[in-house]
Amino acid sequence: MNKVMKEIFSASTLNTVLAVVASFVFGGVLIAFANENVQVAAGYLFARPADFFMAIWNSVFGAYDALFRGAVFNYKLDGIVAMVKPITETLAYATPITLSGLGLAVAFRSGLFNIGAPGQIMFGAMFAGWIGINLDLPFYIHFPIAVIAGVIGGALFGALVGFLRATTGANEVIVTIMFNYIAALLLGWLLKTPVLQAPGAVNPISAAVSDSAKYPLLFGEQFRVHTGFVMMLLAVVAVWWFLNRSSIGFQFRALGHNPNAAKTAGINIGLTFVLVMAVSGALSGLAGTTQILGTEKFLTTGVAASYGFDAITVALLGRNNPWGVLVAGILFGGLRAGAVTMQASQGVPIDIVLVVQSMIVLFIAAPPLVRAMFRLKAQKGGAQ
Amino acid sequence: MKLELRGITKRFGAMTANDNVNLVAQGGQIHCLLGENGAGKSTLMNVLYGLYQADGGDILLDDRVVKFSGPGDAMAAGIGMVHQHFMLIPVFTVAENVILGHEPTKFGGLLDLESARAKVREVSARFGFELDPDAIVGDLAVGVQQRVEIIKALIGDAKVLVFDEPTAVLTPQETDELMQIMKQLREQGTAIVFITHKLREVKEVADKITVIRLGKIVGEADPSSSANELASMMVGRAVDLDVEKAPAKPGSATFKVAGLSAWNHAGTKVLDDINLEIHQGEILVIAGVQGNGQTELTEAIIGMHGKTHGSIELNGQQLIGKNVKQVLDLGVGFVPEDRTEDGLVAEFTIAENLMLDRSDRKPFAKGISLQLDVLKKFAEEKLKQFDIRAQGISSKASELSGGNQQKVVLARELSRELSLLVASQPTRGLDVGSIEFVHEQIVATRDRGVPVLIVATELDEATQLGDRIAVMYRGKIVGIVPSDTPRSVLGQMMAGISS
Numbered sequence: 001m002n003k004v005m006k007e008i009f010s011a012s013t014l015n016t017v018l019a020v021v022a023s024f025v026f027g028g029v030l031i032a033f034a035n036e037n038v039q040v041a042a043g044y045l046f047a048r049p050a051d052f053f054m055a056i057w058n059s060v061f062g063a064y065d066a067l068f069r070g071a072v073f074n075y076k077l078d079g080i081v082a083m084v085k086p087i088t089e090t091l092a093y094a095t096p097i098t099l100s101g102l103g104l105a106v107a108f109r110s111g112l113f114n115i116g117a118p119g120q121i122m123f124g125a126m127f128a129g130w131i132g133i134n135l136d137l138p139f140y141i142h143f144p145i146a147v148i149a150g151v152i153g154g155a156l157f158g159a160l161v162g163f164l165r166a167t168t169g170a171n172e173v174i175v176t177i178m179f180n181y182i183a184a185l186l187l188g189w190l191l192k193t194p195v196l197q198a199p200g201a202v203n204p205i206s207a208a209v210s211d212s213a214k215y216p217l218l219f220g221e222q223f224r225v226h227t228g229f230v231m232m233l234l235a236v237v238a239v240w241w242f243l244n245r246s247s248i249g250f251q252f253r254a255l256g257h258n259p260n261a262a263k264t265a266g267i268n269i270g271l272t273f274v275l276v277m278a279v280s281g282a283l284s285g286l287a288g289t290t291q292i293l294g295t296e297k298f299l300t301t302g303v304a305a306s307y308g309f310d311a312i313t314v315a316l317l318g319r320n321n322p323w324g325v326l327v328a329g330i331l332f333g334g335l336r337a338g339a340v341t342m343q344a345s346q347g348v349p350i351d352i353v354l355v356v357q358s359m360i361v362l363f364i365a366a367p368p369l370v371r372a373m374f375r376l377k378a379q380k381g382g383a384q
Numbered sequence: 385m386k387l388e389l390r391g392i393t394k395r396f397g398a399m400t401a402n403d404n405v406n407l408v409a410q411g412g413q414i415h416c417l418l419g420e421n422g423a424g425k426s427t428l429m430n431v432l433y434g435l436y437q438a439d440g441g442d443i444l445l446d447d448r449v450v451k452f453s454g455p456g457d458a459m460a461a462g463i464g465m466v467h468q469h470f471m472l473i474p475v476f477t478v479a480e481n482v483i484l485g486h487e488p489t490k491f492g493g494l495l496d497l498e499s500a501r502a503k504v505r506e507v508s509a510r511f512g513f514e515l516d517p518d519a520i521v522g523d524l525a526v527g528v529q530q531r532v533e534i535i536k537a538l539i540g541d542a543k544v545l546v547f548d549e550p551t552a553v554l555t556p557q558e559t560d561e562l563m564q565i566m567k568q569l570r571e572q573g574t575a576i577v578f579i580t581h582k583l584r585e586v587k588e589v590a591d592k593i594t595v596i597r598l599g600k601i602v603g604e605a606d607p608s609s610s611a612n613e614l615a616s617m618m619v620g621r622a623v624d625l626d627v628e629k630a631p632a633k634p635g636s637a638t639f640k641v642a643g644l645s646a647w648n649h650a651g652t653k654v655l656d657d658i659n660l661e662i663h664q665g666e667i668l669v670i671a672g673v674q675g676n677g678q679t680e681l682t683e684a685i686i687g688m689h690g691k692t693h694g695s696i697e698l699n700g701q702q703l704i705g706k707n708v709k710q711v712l713d714l715g716v717g718f719v720p721e722d723r724t725e726d727g728l729v730a731e732f733t734i735a736e737n738l739m740l741d742r743s744d745r746k747p748f749a750k751g752i753s754l755q756l757d758v759l760k761k762f763a764e765e766k767l768k769q770f771d772i773r774a775q776g777i778s779s780k781a782s783e784l785s786g787g788n789q790q791k792v793v794l795a796r797e798l799s800r801e802l803s804l805l806v807a808s809q810p811t812r813g814l815d816v817g818s819i820e821f822v823h824e825q826i827v828a829t830r831d832r833g834v835p836v837l838i839v840a841t842e843l844d845e846a847t848q849l850g851d852r853i854a855v856m857y858r859g860k861i862v863g864i865v866p867s868d869t870p871r872s873v874l875g876q877m878m879a880g881i882s883s
Contacts, residue, residue: 247743247748250739258731260725264708
């Protein structure tokens with residue numbers, strides 16, 4: 001199984017780009033199918049075929065144009081603020097997805113299939129949120145403490161998985177999946193107790209984070225994008241340096257490629273498992289802080305949204321390379337931001353975007369999976 | 385029966401594993417196919433056995449072209465194969481294993497084990513095998529298991545019998561016995577193809593020798609040729625097989641193992657009261673058939689074996705209880721048995737592999753920051769010093785040949801200040817040229833006054849490289865003897881008989 005995972009994560013850049021393009025084409029087919037005008041025109045296809053193809057073009061172009069307007073630049077609106085708002089929305093969505101994707105990339109590169117980003121994001125958000133809500137300190141102290149608390153929360157929750165793997169050999173895939181439930185249910189419960197629930201609230205929701213713990217906004221009140229985005233860019237550079245230029249990152253990669261050789265070379269495997277999961281969890285924890293201290297401001301059970309799972313795809317799409325993860329993260333942020341406009345202006349369901357995202361995963365993962373299922377040999381290296 | 389391979393060509397991608405290979409094997413002859421590891425011997429035999437389809441050329445049996453789409457076809461045509469790794473089911477009896485795949489049945493589809501037993505008795509009597517058809521295969525010695533494989537092929541009425549590196553797992557005595565069996569089969573008119581890279585065996589039984597190098601037949605050799613002549617044909621240049629080394633000048637015994645026992649996960653004792661000493665400037669070879677505790681001994685020294693009891697002392701320091709890193713830090717160099725599995729990270733570059741055990745310390749790291757310029761200089765120097773043939777230091781380890789991979793491992797391990805060198809089968813699977821180089825490096829390390837422990841499974845390597853030889857059998861040291869001990873005595877010791 002590990003071999004299959006390795007192959008999935010080593011898809012070439014060309015494969016990856018083609019997978020994205022093919023997914024959009026497939027999404028286009030679905031949009032055309034679901035479009036009423038296309039269905040009507042299909043009824044008299046042989047009488048006036050041009051109508052049919054025009055209808056297809058209009059539906060697909062209309063949908064993707066709306067996606068573009070919602071994600072990058074809305075040329076149909078008046079005023080520069082309204083026109084550039086979409087790209088800032090994209091960046092706001094991309095921030096937690098990319099951060100968490102970076103964390104997963106670190107784990108995947110080290111041979112650990114961390115599926116626990118959702119739980120780690122929630123832990124980061126809980127830790128950061130508690131500090132942000134309950135303490136009253138000046139910004140220069142409050143904000144850093146809240147962010148660091150979130151990073152520590154994610155790191156601890158991740159490290160625990162590494163510790164279980166190192167001491168008992170527990171499979172990290174299963175443990176992280178179960179830990180996601182633990183985190184979600186713990187968060188849900190704490191939101192009904194005085195620990196996190198806002199005083200007097202009936203719903204499971206926390207009080208607002210104090211202003212002194214919030215990520216400052218980047219471009220003023222009109223845009224949601226905040227300094228968490230800058231933090232994310234710094235994290236990309238830091239993770240790149242860590243993996244490629246630091247001795248610990250080197251040991252992580254050695255462990256990921258060949259644990260036996262790493263062990264023989266004197267690398268402490270158990271300790272490295274814990275460190276890998278701590279670093280991975282810390283980045284997802286940081287993603288949690290950008291949510292609670294930046295975008296959301298209130299803690300709810302939905303604080304991690306689907307970012308933790310999107311992050312898996314983003315790490316896959318970015319081929320576990322920090323720069324690749326950044327590009328993939330922004331693409332996914334854009335899909336999320338654009339989907340809303342697409343639905344509002346063209347009536348194309350948001351689910352189409354989910355289909356496109358899922359198709360990307362299928363197109364990248366399927367060839368190795370199909371080969372593994374049917375025990376076909378990979379094209380390269382047929383010789384023994 | 386006459387087997388002929390005519391112009392067989394087999395390609396894997398850009399690599400040509402067999403290039404227009406011709407080979408004729410006659411009944412009543414032993415035909416040796418001699419070549420180094422990776423020369424294309426096994427590929428050729430897999431083509432013959434129907435496991436691979438040739439890209440060109442024909443297989444002829446008694447001058448008629450035949451096509452095999454799988455081993456079943458080959459077996460039906462009368463070709464049997466004794467594989468290097470036995471294809472036997474350990475929990476089945478001899479008779480059950482022998483009939484596997486073509487089970488005889490009685491009325492009503494019931495398994496006819498009685499006829500199988502009778503057949504095993506008949507064939508084993510014919511060759512003097514003394515096989516009990518009801519013995520469980522897993523309980524038999526390796527050499528006896530091999531006879532089960534041979535009987536399996538013979539019962540399928542094989543007229544051509546292919547032996548693929550059959551002696552790799554045998555003791556010297558068992559090897560001698562196998563040679564006798566081959567000669568017997570020859571008398572009975574079977575055509576035998578014997579694949580090997582061991583010159584001694586070739587010289588003993590071959591009627592005809594075909595040498596294969598880099599996928600091509602380089603020529604036929606006479607069985608009376610000298611070992612050096614055969615080796616030169618195999619390698620393509622003049623070689624000298626003898627290890628050149630001056631007599632050892634042993635210093636004080638700095639490495640001492642006393643009363644060392646170890647248990648595996650299942651709780652079985654794998655090392656039993658091991659006692660040995662190695663002096664500075666001396667090579668001690670642990671000889672023995674694979675799987676008699678050698679791996680566990682090296683693991684125990686290096687700190688990777690869990691349950692151990694006893695004492696391993698290096699320069700007065702106790703190694704038991706220390707982890708791998710602490711052991712390496714005391715100056716232990718370790719060349720593992722399986723270099724691709726334990727010695728190298730295939731996806732890493734040569735340079736990265738060279739710092740695998742020291743990536744977190746000076747000069748390769750300052751704090752946690754890797755010093756890539758230091759590494760580059762170091763790697764370029766080692767590339768030259770150890771004659772590692774590669775495009776450059778950024779070539780991946782997986783792109784290197786076995787010999788060059790081993791040079792990378794050696795370069796890493798020998799570039800530290802050593803107080804002990806442990807090398808497990810350091811020349812396994814290497815070409816002759818690399819073997820020479822590895823041996824030179826090991827002797828040079830000895831001459832610098834380092835105690836050296838080598839694990840060897842081939843007697844030739846043990847006697848040539850070692851200053852003393854310790855023979856292991858079932859986790860015990862049978863005896864420690866000088867390296868000029870006769871082969872026959874060493875062979876008996878490897879079978880557990882102490883002199």
